[in-house]
Amino acid sequence: MAVVKLLGAWTSPYVYRVIWALKLKGIPYEYIEEDLSNKSPLLLQYNPIHKKIPVLVHDGKPICESTIILQYIDEIWPQNSLLPTDPYDRAVARFWIKFADDKSPSISKLYRTGGEEQEKAVKECLEMLETIEEHGLIGGKKFFGGDKINMVDMAFSSVAHWLEVIQEVAGVKVFEAQKFPRLNTWIQNFKQVPIIKENLPDRDKMLALLKHRRKMLLASK
Amino acid sequence: MAATEEVKLLGFWVSPFVLRVEWALKIKGVKYEYIEEDIFNKSTLLMELNPVLKKVPVLVHDGKVIAESFVILEYVDETWKQNPLLPQDPYQRALARFWAKFAEEKVLEGAWNALCSQGEEKQKALQQTIEAMEKIEEELGKKQHFFGGESIGYLDIILGWISHYIPVWEEAGSMQIIDPIKFPATTAWINRFLKHPLIKDTLPPREKMLVYFHQRSKELGSTSHGWIRV
Numbered sequence: 289m290a291v292v293k294l295l296g297a298w299t300s301p302y303v304y305r306v307i308w309a310l311k312l313k314g315i316p317y318e319y320i321e322e323d324l325s326n327k328s329p330l331l332l333q334y335n336p337i338h339k340k341i342p343v344l345v346h347d348g349k350p351i352c353e354s355t356i357i358l359q360y361i362d363e364i365w366p367q368n369s370l371l372p373t374d375p376y377d378r379a380v381a382r383f384w385i386k387f388a389d390d391k392s393p394s395i396s397k398l399y400r401t402g403g404e405e406q407e408k409a410v411k412e413c414l415e416m417l418e419t420i421e422e423h424g425l426i427g428g429k430k431f432f433g434g435d436k437i438n439m440v441d442m443a444f445s446s447v448a449h450w451l452e453v454i455q456e457v458a459g460v461k462v463f464e465a466q467k468f469p470r471l472n473t474w475i476q477n478f479k480q481v482p483i484i485k486e487n488l489p490d491r492d493k494m495l496a497l498l499k500h501r502r503k504m505l506l507a508s509k
Numbered sequence: 510m511a512a513t514e515e516v517k518l519l520g521f522w523v524s525p526f527v528l529r530v531e532w533a534l535k536i537k538g539v540k541y542e543y544i545e546e547d548i549f550n551k552s553t554l555l556m557e558l559n560p561v562l563k564k565v566p567v568l569v570h571d572g573k574v575i576a577e578s579f580v581i582l583e584y585v586d587e588t589w590k591q592n593p594l595l596p597q598d599p600y601q602r603a604l605a606r607f608w609a610k611f612a613e614e615k616v617l618e619g620a621w622n623a624l625c626s627q628g629e630e631k632q633k634a635l636q637q638t639i640e641a642m643e644k645i646e647e648e649l650g651k652k653q654h655f656f657g658g659e660s661i662g663y664l665d666i667i668l669g670w671i672s673h674y675i676p677v678w679e680e681a682g683s684m685q686i687i688d689p690i691k692f693p694a695t696t697a698w699i700n701r702f703l704k705h706p707l708i709k710d711t712l713p714p715r716e717k718m719l720v721y722f723h724q725r726s727k728e729l730g731s732t733s734h735g736w737i738r739v
């Protein structure tokens with residue numbers, strides 16, 4: 289029986305992408321929580337280049353970077369597939385996944401920065417949301433994956449659950465339901481999916497932790 | 510494959526991202542029409558085809574539009590099955606994608622920032638690029654010919670820009686990134702790559718590139734800009 293381990297941190301949207309994928313496919317795994325302020329020898333051994341989570345370890349082989357992990361999971365366990373079968377549809381999906389990967393860091397920048405830097409992050413976030421609203425969610429589909437969620441929906445994890453908490457921590461308002469109706473509908477639908485609903489970090493706990501982190505980060509600047 | 514299949518590639522003569530796609534199409538033996546874009550004066554065609562990012566390369570295959578060089582490469586590999594670019598084994602594929610992302614973020618971005626920055630910013634970017642290349646050197650030390658084995662594969666195509674652009678950027682930026690003595694495996698790979706028949710005839714002219722990048726580095730280096738994302 290192959291052993292699957294997932295090294296993660298409970299507040300990371302990138303870790304949750306992997307958790308959702310594993311659960312959707314019914315893959316049992318051992319979860320190992322990492323203290324990122326005190327990285328374990330295991331993490332340093334499995335991800336020497338970036339020293340980051342998530343790391344998936346399958347049969348002793350480490351795979352790093354959440355999007356690469358998702359593609360690996362989809363290729364090894366094809367049930368409940370996370371990408372379309374047609375090459376063009378896959379290309380469109382990959383385009384949006386890359387977009388999510390490239391632009392999501394501006395969400396965490398909202399609470400990690402202040403002043404001018406934070407203003408820049410707000411602008412970047414708004415641009416990202418506007419793009420998704422205008423170009424990503426057209427066609428009246430319930431999810432990026434159609435009737436069911438797929439890898440693209442998972443890639444927008446930060447937008448779905450983290451953005452709202454981070455806005456409160458950072459004291460900024462980027463996402464407003466009336467300004468982004470399609471995105472708002474998608475977020476509501478996404479969070480109702482059982483696999484997602486049952487696997488999200490506790491909001492209040494996260495709020496407290498991120499508020500504390502923001503205080504520490506801004507004090508050190 | 511239909512004989513009347515239509516493949517167009519919107520590009521910019523000096524873009525390493527466009528070059529990647531050309532290499533992939535040539536290795537697969539796919540005929541395509543190349544359309545030159547002036548990225549400083551973008552056409553309505555480009556804005557229509559890639560409204561989200563407004564960038565080249567854009568591939569149009571029988572009317573279907575694909576953007577982002579990494580995405581295009583995987584599309585090309587899945588659509589035309591001859592001469593596979595990515596390995597068959599899922600773990601090897603994950604490794605190839607890992608190194609592709611690593612090189613893009615640390616080497617390409619690093620080298621570009623080193624070229625377009627001054628003083629401390631430049632030194633920092635240069636340092637990051639060299640450290641990243643040391644990891645690539647280690648990986649290449651384990652290979653015989655190319656990342657893809659006997660023939661050129663996905664990772665060779667993604668990193669191939671290094672062979673032709675780094676020497677130009679080194680000259681334009683008065684810096685050294687790949688010292689042949691410190692990077693023997695990389696240097697050997699570069700020479701092999703540049704000699705490949707499909708590669709050596711697609712390279713943009715060096716002198717023209719030097720003029721272009723001298724100009725760009727001056728323009729971008731004249732103001733403090735923070736880290737430029739590529």
